[in-house]
Amino acid sequence: MVFITHCWKNVRRRLERSARLCAALLVCLASAVLASTVDLTEMRTERTDGALVLHTTLRLELGPAVEEALVKGVPVYFVAEAEVLRDRWYWYDRKVASVTRYYRLVYQPLTRQWRLNVSGEPLSSAGLGGSIAQSFDNLSYALSMIRRQSGWRLTELSELDPDARHNLTYRFRLDVAQLPRPFQIAAGSQADWSLSLSRNLRINPDPVR
Template identity: 55%
Template sequence: MLLALALAPAFAQVGGPSNAEIVQLKAERTDEGVLLSATLRIDLPPVVEDALAKGIPMFFVAEATLLRDRWYWYDKHVAMAQRHMRLSYQPLTRKWRLQVSSQPIGSSGLALGQTFETREEALAAIQRISHWKVADPSDVDPDSRHNIDFRFRLDVSQLPRPFQIGAVGQADWNINASRNMRLITEPAR
C-alpha cells in the first residue's frame, strides 16, 4: 500500500504539467443562444516566452461542444464553436498583437486584431472569454439534459516545422485545460 501511495504522484504526472487552468466556467441559456464565459490562468513556459520574444507567433484554440444526454448511446453532439487566437510580438515596434477568429488564422491575417503594450495585457485578453455564443437557441431541447465540454490549448500544429518537431514529447509545450459542465435548461432572464 505504501508503494502505491509513493507511485501515485509519478503516474499522475506522466502527461506533464499543463501550464493552464480553468479558474471559472459559466454557461447560460438566453434568447440569443447558449453563452459561455470563462476565466483561465495561463503560465507561459520559458521556451514559449523565448519563441514569442523572437517574433514567432503562438496559436491558441478555445473549443466548446454542446452535448445532449442519451441513455442508449454516446452523448449526441448538438453544436460546436471554436475561437482561434494568434498572439505575436512585433520586435521593431515592441508591441503585442492578438488576432481572434472563429476559423483557423492563416497567413492572410483576416481576423479581428488588437494591439497591446505589454505581454501581460495581451495574455489577460486571452485569459478572459466573455459571453461567447456557442449554440443557437434552437439547438437546445428543453426536455433533455445537456453538457458543455470546454477545452483550451496551444495549437502546436500551426507552429513552424522546426518547433513542431522540437515540441514532440516536451512538457514545456503542453498548454491545455478542459472541463465539462451541466447546462441549466431554464432560460436566463
C-alpha cells in the same frame, strides 16, 4: 591503510552519485515550476438574448521556452473549443453545437508591441482575413484577452430540447502544429509546449420551466 583508502573511495562515489541525483531532481523541479500551465478558474453558461453563452476565465501562464520563441518573432497559436451535447441513453450523445475560437499571438520587434488576432476560423500567417486584431504594450495585457472568454455565443436556445439534459465540453490548447518545423521538433521534449486542458459542465435546465 589500503582498507581506509578503499572505503573512502566508496564513500566518495556514493556522495558523487547522490549529488548527481539531487542536481537532476532540482532540474526537474525547476522545469515543473517554469513550465507553461493552464487551468480554469471560472466556467459557466448563461441564457441571454435567445442564446446560450459561455463565460470562462483561464489561469494561463507561459513558460520560458514559449516566451523566448515569442520574443524572437515566432507566432504562437491557441485554440478554444466548446461543444454542447444532448444526453441520449440509447445511443451516443447528440452534438447540438460546436464552436471554436482561434488565437494568434506574435511579438513585433519594430513597434515593440504584441499583436493578437482572434477569429472563428483557423488562422495562419498566410490568412488572417476576417479576424479581430488588437495590439498591446506588453505580454501580460495580450494574455489577459485570451484568459477571459466572456459572452461566447454557443447556440440558440431553440436548439436545446427543454425535456433533455445537456452537457458542455470545453477544451483549450496551444496548437503546436502551427509552429515552424524546428519548434515542433523541440516541443516534443519540452514541457513548456504541452499546454492543454479539457473540462465538462452540466448545463442547468431553463429556470423558467
